Amino acid sequence: MVARVRVPAVVRPAEVFVVRIAIQHVMETGFRLTDTGRPIPRNVIHTLAVRYGGQEVFRAELGSGVAANPYLEFPVQAVASGPMVFEWVDDAGIRGSETVAITVAG
Amino acid sequence: MALDAALNRRRWLRTMAGVPLVALAPARGQMPTSGPAIGSGYATLLPEVTGGRPVRAERVHLEIPELADNGLSVPVRVRVDSPMSSEDHVRSITLLAEFNPRPVLLKVHLGPHSGRAELATRVRLAVSQRVMAVAQTSDGRFWSAQADVLVTESACLDAS
Amino acid sequence: MSRPSPARSGLVFAGPTVRALQADDFANPGMLWVERGQKLWSEPVGPSRRSCGSCHADALRGAAASLPAVDAATGRLVNLESRIQACQAQRQGIEPAAHESDALLALSAYVAYQSRGMPVRVEVDGPARPYFERGRASYHRRIGQLNLACSHCHDANWGRRLGPETISQGHGVGYPAYRLEWQALGSLHRRFRSCLSGVRAEMLPQGHPDYLALELYLAWRASSLPVETPAVRR
Numbered sequence: 001m002v003a004r005v006r007v008p009a010v011v012r013p014a015e016v017f018v019v020r021i022a023i024q025h026v027m028e029t030g031f032r033l034t035d036t037g038r039p040i041p042r043n044v045i046h047t048l049a050v051r052y053g054g055q056e057v058f059r060a061e062l063g064s065g066v067a068a069n070p071y072l073e074f075p076v077q078a079v080a081s082g083p084m085v086f087e088w089v090d091d092a093g094i095r096g097s098e099t100v101a102i103t104v105a106g
Numbered sequence: 107m108a109l110d111a112a113l114n115r116r117r118w119l120r121t122m123a124g125v126p127l128v129a130l131a132p133a134r135g136q137m138p139t140s141g142p143a144i145g146s147g148y149a150t151l152l153p154e155v156t157g158g159r160p161v162r163a164e165r166v167h168l169e170i171p172e173l174a175d176n177g178l179s180v181p182v183r184v185r186v187d188s189p190m191s192s193e194d195h196v197r198s199i200t201l202l203a204e205f206n207p208r209p210v211l212l213k214v215h216l217g218p219h220s221g222r223a224e225l226a227t228r229v230r231l232a233v234s235q236r237v238m239a240v241a242q243t244s245d246g247r248f249w250s251a252q253a254d255v256l257v258t259e260s261a262c263l264d265a266s
Numbered sequence: 267m268s269r270p271s272p273a274r275s276g277l278v279f280a281g282p283t284v285r286a287l288q289a290d291d292f293a294n295p296g297m298l299w300v301e302r303g304q305k306l307w308s309e310p311v312g313p314s315r316r317s318c319g320s321c322h323a324d325a326l327r328g329a330a331a332s333l334p335a336v337d338a339a340t341g342r343l344v345n346l347e348s349r350i351q352a353c354q355a356q357r358q359g360i361e362p363a364a365h366e367s368d369a370l371l372a373l374s375a376y377v378a379y380q381s382r383g384m385p386v387r388v389e390v391d392g393p394a395r396p397y398f399e400r401g402r403a404s405y406h407r408r409i410g411q412l413n414l415a416c417s418h419c420h421d422a423n424w425g426r427r428l429g430p431e432t433i434s435q436g437h438g439v440g441y442p443a444y445r446l447e448w449q450a451l452g453s454l455h456r457r458f459r460s461c462l463s464g465v466r467a468e469m470l471p472q473g474h475p476d477y478l479a480l481e482l483y484l485a486w487r488a489s490s491l492p493v494e495t496p497a498v499r500r
Contacts, residue, residue: 002298002299002301002302002305003298004292004297004298004301006292016220016221016222020292020293022292022293022295022297022298023298024295024298024299024302026449026450027449029207029230031207052219053219055219056215057217057219057220058214058215058216058220059214059215060212060213060214060215061212061213061214062212063208063210063211063212064207064208064230065201065203065206065208065209065210065211065212065229065230065231066211066212066227066228066229066230067178067179067180067227067228067229067230067449068178068179068295068449068450069295069298069449069450070227070228071226071227071228071293071295072214072225072226072227073225073226073227074214074216074220074224074225074226075220075221075222075224076219076220076221077218077219077220077221079219171282171283173281174283175280175281175282175283175284175446175500176283176446176447176500178446178447178449179283179287179446179449180283181283181286181287258429258430259429259430260429260430260431260447260500261428261429261430261431262428262431262460262461262464263463263464263466264447264448264460264463264464265459265460265463265469266448266452266456266457266459266460266463266469
């Protein structure tokens with residue numbers, strides 16, 4: 001699973017900054033059939049959790065109503081320089097993760 | 107929308123015709139708030155989300171196109187008026203589409219560390235319908251906004 | 267020979283959601299394939315442990331803008347995908363990635379992305395001429411139960427409404443492109459298949475010589491339009 005994360009290169013202390021993440025995933029609804037009529041089992045990324053500064057700062061529970069290759073954008077308030085860790089898991093149990101560095105300065 | 111989506115919808119309707127509605131409830135442990143059956147609308151859906159507590163149509167701002175180019179990817183942005191302090195903040199935002207097969211699109215959890223109560227994503231809408239965003243604040247109260255979205259079909263069939 | 271003038275990208279005929287997605291390189295889901303392609307590009311594979319990057323230092327900047335072209339060694343017309351497949355088989359000694367596979371889409375998107383903004387300019391004379399003529403003939407041939415040629419929509423009626431959509435000039439400069447309809451990135455040849463199913467004609471497999479020739483004719487029609495890969499389309 002390819003994922004892309006974007007955060008500002010540098011943020012000021014207490015600045016509220018925008019985090020964007022996109023993950024390559026079909027987000028299979030479970031309602032589709034193959035050309036031969038077999039149901040394609042549902043497989044969506046159902047949970048995404050984001051940790052930063054020693055705590056969980058964002059959590060999403062996603063359903064099949066989220067578009068394929070899910071995209072999420074949300075704000076986080078800067079506390080200190082350190083890693084921001086994204087972890088997600090889909091219905092097939094496949095896990096993905098991504099880590100970006102948050103740099104607080106000024 | 108082309109063929110795929112139109113076909114899939116048709117196939118889906120065909121497939122679902124013989125399925126008892128209860129079978130459409132999500133698997134245990136996934137999306138616990140997405141219980142109600144298709145087409146039951148917000149009258150039954152909303153109490154599931156809020157535990158029957160009142161919802162006030164205030165403080166939530168929902169940005170979504172009135173006319174979606176394609177129901178498979180509709181951009182949506184939600185903002186909630188809140189100081190996002192430890193005493194007074196938005197705990198969660200839930201996006202609902204009452205006529206989707208699974209009407210709870212997603213639920214996100216926020217807190218004072220969010221700084222602002224905002225969320226942007228892209229959702230699937232099975233048909234033209236009213237989309238609703240419901241926010242719960244730290245005092246346990248619920249707030250909402252809604253918007254009608256017209257989902258257009260593609261002119262050409264696509265069986266690629 | 268007629269072609270729409272001035273040439274206008276399909277983006278011009280797209281709705282606001284599609285235009286916004288393409289304008290934002292982070293929001294554009296096609297960039298996920300470009301990202302994967304970048305990783306594949308530098309991955310050593312096969313008995314020689316050679317990556318694409320070990321031979322092509324500049325990631326073939328500009329190459330996509332001048333394809334399809336006739337391969338001097340074989341005399342055959344090749345497009346970006348078949349070029350990559352040939353490299354995999356002959357230079358890297360691996361099983362070439364299948365048409366429309368995630369790997370081939372990712373690699374071709376990554377390479378085409380290196381030509382983004384560069385004008386399309388293909389050779390249609392010399393050894394390319396027969397392929398060009400074959401492509402032109404395909405483009406103007408009525409096909410399918412709807413008995414339509416490509417030209418009926420994309421030369422004679424572009425800019426007009428068809429249902430909720432506006433008919434484009436049918437340029438392929440954004441491919442591989444992310445189509446909302448597909449919920450994925452797809453090749454230009456998959457797009458051909460979409461159009462053919464639309465007119466209820468028989469779809470040919472990706473990489474078919476007829477599709478390669480048509481791709482050359484389309485590239486000539488699109489001359490001077492910039493490469494947009496990965497474009498977003500409805």
